Amino acid sequence: MTKKELVKLQQEVTLLRAEGKYKDTIQNCFSLLNASMEMKDYKSILTAYINLAASYYCIGDIEEAFKCIEEHEAICNIHGDDLDKLNSYNISFLIYEYNKNIDKSKATLEKSIALGKKLNKYNIVSNAYSNYSHICMLDEDYNKALEMGILGLDAAKLHKPASPILELRVKLNIAKAYIYLKDFHDSKVLLDEMLNSPFLDSFPREKSQCYDLEGQWYREQNLYRQAYESFTNAKVIVESYNDIYLLKTIQEERCKLCELMDDFNLGYKLQKEYISILKEISERELSLAALKLEIKHNIMLLEKKAYTDQLTGIYNRDYLENTTNNWLNEAYQKNESVVCLVLDIDRFKCINDEFGHLFGDEVVKQVSRACSNIIREDDLIGRFGGDEFVIILRGASLNDGIKKAEQILETIRSLNINYGDKTIDITVSIGVTDNLDSMAMHFSELFRAADMRLYKAKRSGRNQICAVS
Template sequence: MEKEDLVSLQRNVLKLRVEGKYEETIEACFQLLEAGLAANDPKSILTAHINNAASFYCIGAIEEAFHSIDAYIEYCADHGDEADRLDGYNVLFLLHEFNKDYEKAKETLERAIELGEKLKHYNIVSNAYSNYSMILAIESDFENALMMAEKGLAMAKLHEPRTPILEFRVTLNIANALIGMEQLETAEQLVKKMVNDPLLDSFIREKTQVHDLYGRYLMKKKMYPEALQAYDTAKELAESYKDKNLLKGILEKRCTLCELMGDVQRGYKAQQAYINLLSDLRQHEVTMAAVKLGVKHRISTIERRANTDFLTGLYNRSYMEMTTDKWLAEAALTGESIVCIAFDLDNLKSLNDAYGHIFGDKVIKKIGQECARLIRSGDLMGRFGGDEFAIILRNLSLEEARHKAENLLEAIRSIKIEKDGIYISLTASVGAADNANGTIQTFSGLFHQADVALYQAKEAGKNRICIMN
C-alpha cells in the first residue's frame, strides 16, 4: 500500500472518532492496523491501537480498551517517540479513572505532565492538570484541586495558537474546587460568567457541564427552585447529544432536589425519568455485550492475520521466531530436543520465468497445503517469503526428524500441477538441525544451522536431504 493511502486511512480514523462514530472508528482502525502491519508502518499501527483504545472506552468496552492500550504501549516502546508515549498516558488515564483507581490515574497524569512540559505540548499538560484537579475533587481534596486547576489554566495560556475552550475546561475545575471549599461568592462570579459565554454555542458538552455546575452552586446556596431550573437545562442539553452517563448524574440530583423541596408531583416525574434512563442503560449494556463479542472476534482475526503469511495461511517469520525462542528457552532447562527443518523448491526461478509469477504463487500455495498436512498439531510450519519454508518440531530426535523430512520430500515429489495441458513435477532441497542439547537458544541460531544444511543439499545436486550434526 502506498504511503498516501496509509495517511488517508489515518485521517479517516481520526475523523470518525472526532465525530463520535466509535463503532465505525473501530472498524476503520482494524483496516488501518492490517494495512500498517502489511506495510510495516509504525505510525499507522500506533494510530490504530490508540484510537481503538479511546473508542472502546467510549462505548464501555473497557477490557478491549485495555487490550489496545497494552498493544500500543508495547509497540510504542520499540517504535514510538516521546510524543507517542505522551498520547499513551492520556488514554491510560481514562481507563484508570473509569476503574476508580485514582492512585494509578494520578501517577499516569504526573508522567504526562512531566513529558508534556518537556515537549512543550501545553494543551496536553493543561488537560492533565485539569484531570488531576477532577480526581482530587472526587477525593474531597479541594484545596489541592484548586491548585492543580490553576496550574492547568497557566498551561492553557501558554498553548499556541490560543484555544479558548481549553481555558474554559480548566476554569470549570477551578469553579468546582471553589464550590467544594465553600468560596461561593468567587465561584458565583466564575459560573455566571461561564453560563453566558457565547463560546458554548459550539461546545454542547461543556455547556451541559457548566449548567450542571451552576446547579451544584445553587444547591450549596439552598436556592432549590433555581437549582432545579439549572439541572433541567443541563438535562435537556445532555439528552440532545445522548450523553447518558452525564445525564444519569443530573437526574439523580433532580430527584434529590424534589425531595428537599417537598414537590411530590415533580419528584414523581423526576423519579420516572431516572427509572426510564436506568432501563435504557441496561438495554445499552445488552447492546454493548453484542458489540464486545464482535470486537473480540475482530481482534482474534487481526491477530491471526498479523501472525500468518498472506499467500499460504502458514505462520510468518515473526510469529515463528517469537514462539521458537520461547520453546528453546524452555528446552535449555528441560533438555528437550527441538528440530528445525528448512526447505525450498528447486528451480522456482525457472518456473516463474517460463509460466509467470502467478503460476509460481500457485505452486508455493500447493506445497504449503500438502506439507502442512504432515506435521503434528503442536508443531509449527511457516513461510519466510519466496519459496522457503521452515518447520519447528518439538521432542523429536534428529533421526526422527530425518524420517519426517523424507515424508515431506516425497509429498512434494508427488505433487503434479497442470499448466497448458502439461503436468509439471516438483522437487525440493531440505536441511535439518537440532538445538544441540540446549546450547542453541534462539530461533535465528537454530534456523541458521538448518539453512546451512539446506545449502549443502543444493550444492550436492538438489532434491535431497542434508542433516547438520
C-alpha cells in the same frame, strides 16, 4: 506501501477517531501497524497505538486499551519524542480515572503538567490541572481541588491565542470546589459570570455543566425548587447532544429533589423517565459488547491474513521466523531441542513447465495439506516461498525429526495427483537439523543448516532425507 500512502493512512486513522467511528479506526490502525512495522516508521507505529488505545477506551474495552498503552510506552521510550510521551500520559490518565485509581491518576497528571510546561503547551497543562482538581474532588479534598483549579486557570491564561472556553472549563472546577467548601458567594459570582458568557451557546456540553453546577449550588443551601429548575435546564441541553450517562446523573438528582420537595406526583413521572434512560443505557451497553466481539473477530481475521500464506492457508515466512525465534530463545534458556525440517518438491520447475502454473499451485496445496495432517497440533508448518516448506518441531529430538521426515517422504510418494487421465508422481527432498546440533540461536541459523542438508539430499539423487552436515 509508499511513505505517502502511510501518511495518508495516519491522517485517515486520526480523522475516523475524531468522528467517533471506533470500529473503523481500530481496523485501520492494524493496517497502519502492519505497514509501519514493515517500513520501521516509528512515528506511524506510535500513531497507530495511541489511536487504538483511545478507541478501545471509548468502546469500554479497557484491557485492550491498557495493552496498547503499554506497547506505545515501550516504543516511545526508545523512538518517541516529548510530544509522544505527552500523548501517552493523556490517554493513560483517562484509563486510570476510569478504573478509579486515584494515586496513578495523580502521578500521571503530574508528569503531564511537568512535560507540558517544558514544551509550553499551556492548554495541556491547564487541562491536566483541571483533571487534577476533578480527581481531588472525587477524593473529597476540596482545598486541594481549589488550588489545582486556580493553577489551571493561570495556565489557561498563558495559552496563545487566548481561549475563553479553556478558561471556563477550569472555572467549572473552581466553582465546584467553592460550593463544597461552603463559599457560596465566590461560587455564585463565578457561576453567574460563566452563565452570562456570550460564547457559551456554542458549547452545549459546558453550558449544561454550568446549569448542573448551579443546581448543586442551590441544593447545598436547601433551595430545592430552584435546584430542580437548574437541573431541568441542564437536562434539556444534555438531551440535545444525547449524553445518556450525564442525563442519568441529572435525572437521579431531580428524583431526589422531588422527594425533598414532597412532590410525589412529579416524582412518579420522573421515575418513569429514569427507567426509560436505564433501558437505553442497557441497550447501548449491549451494542458496545456486540461491537467489541465484532472488532475482536475482525482483528483475528486481520492477524490471520497477515500471518497466513494465501495459496496454502498455512503460516507464511514472517510468522515462521518470529515464532521460531521465540521458541529458540525459550529453548536456549531451558536447554531444550527445536527441530527444523526444510523440504521442497523435486523437479518442481519441470512440473510447472510441462503442466502449467495452475497445476503447480495444486501440487503445492496438496503437499502442504499432506504435511499439515502429519505434524502434531503444537508443531509449526509454513511456506517459506515457492515450493519450499519449513516444519518446526518443539521439544522433539533430532531422531524424532528424522522419523517425521520419513513419514512425510512416504506420504508424499503415495499422493495421487492427476492431470487429466495421467497420474503425476510427486516426491520431495528434506533436510533435517536441530538447534543443539547446529548451535542455532535464530531462525536464520537453524534454517540455513537444514537448507544445506536439503541441497545435499538433492545432490545425492532427490526423494530422500539428509540429517548430517
